[in-house]
Amino acid sequence: MRFDDYELLVTLDKEKTLRQAAEALYISQPAVSQRLKTIENYWGVQIFIRTKKELIKTSAGEKIIEHAKQIVETELLLKENIHINKHKVEGKLKIGVASLLGYMIMPTLLEKFLKRYPNVDIQLEIGSSSKIIDNVDRYHLAIIRGNKILNLENRLLFTDEHYLVAPKNKSLENEPLIEFQADPWYINQLKQFFEKSFNKPYKPQLYVDQVTTCRELLLKGVGMTVLPTIITKTMDLSKFHTEKVEIDHVPLTRSTYVAYDHQMAELPQVEKFLKLLDEEYK
Incomplete structure (x- = not known):
């Protein structure tokens, strides 16, 4: 059954006559009568006894109408709740x-x-x-x-620029190079930078999975690496040697x-x- 079928039963129970129910629902009386017959066929029982004065519920009709009231009330409450909370962020x-x-x-x-x-x-x-x-x-x-x-x-x-970061007052030539996990394109950019800057093969000595681990190693005075500005801005760079990373005079960005x-x-x-x-x- 559809919601409006349950709504019809509740209205019939309230209004007591086909005519008044039709007026309440803004439909014709014959339409109300036909829909009631269809509903009674669905349940296989008579829901109302029709008298000249009013509709009288049968014992089966009492149970069906109580069920209809629960469905109508639940749906109306749900609609009201949705309306109240439709602008709520959840x-x-x-x-x-x-x-x-x-x-x-x-x-x-x-x-x-x-x-x-x-x-x-x-x-x-x-x-x-x-x-x-x-x-x-x-x-x-x-x-x-x-x-x-x-x-x-x-x-x-x-967009981040990138900087070579190493402990201050130490020879960069002797500092172990730290590499963090990154995509092949990015690693290739680092390789180009280091080989041109130090004139020797790119050979990291420390491999870590996170760039934040590189920062922690540097803060302990271990090694050198390339860090994005999202990391360097959290560090006191006065304690480090820093150099902007450029590839063919173009800053490395991410x-x-x-x-x-x-x-x-x-x-x-x-x-x-x-x-x-x-x-x-x-």
Whole structure:
């Protein structure tokens, strides 16, 4: 049965006559009579005894109408709740984030977002940009470094320059080179820079999985590496030798994008998070 069939039974019970029910529902009396017959056929019982004065419920009709009232009341309450909360920001927000960004920008962003929208449940997955891109269908939003994601909307958040960072007052020639996990294009850029700068083969001595580990090693006075400005701005660079990384006089840069399906932006929680990103990275 459809909702309006249940609504008809509740109205008939309230109005007591076919005519008054028809007037209440703004339909014809013959239409009400025909729909009642169809409903009674569906249940296989007589719901009302028709008298000249009014409709009288049968014992089976009592049970069916009580059931109809519960359905009508539940749906009306649900509609009212949806109407009240239609502008409320809630629900789940699934975000895939490149590792560096997960450590460096997400804590502050999530703190601000959840203060504004405490009813949103955040599901955050952190991994390499390539892993996030491979699993992009699992997220409402993906925040990655490097290249844009094909077939999605891509907003540029910021672009980093890169700097060679090494302990001050130490010979760069003798410092162990630290390499962090990155895509082949990026590693090739580093290789070009180091081989031209030091006139010897690119040969890292320390391999780490995260660029943040490189920072911690440098803070302990271990090795040298190339860091993006998103990392260097968290360090007291007066304690280090720094040198901008350029390849053929062109600065080495790395862009950060938020990528999403444009239809996802229609979800209030997604739209609000994108707005926060706009505020933070104008």
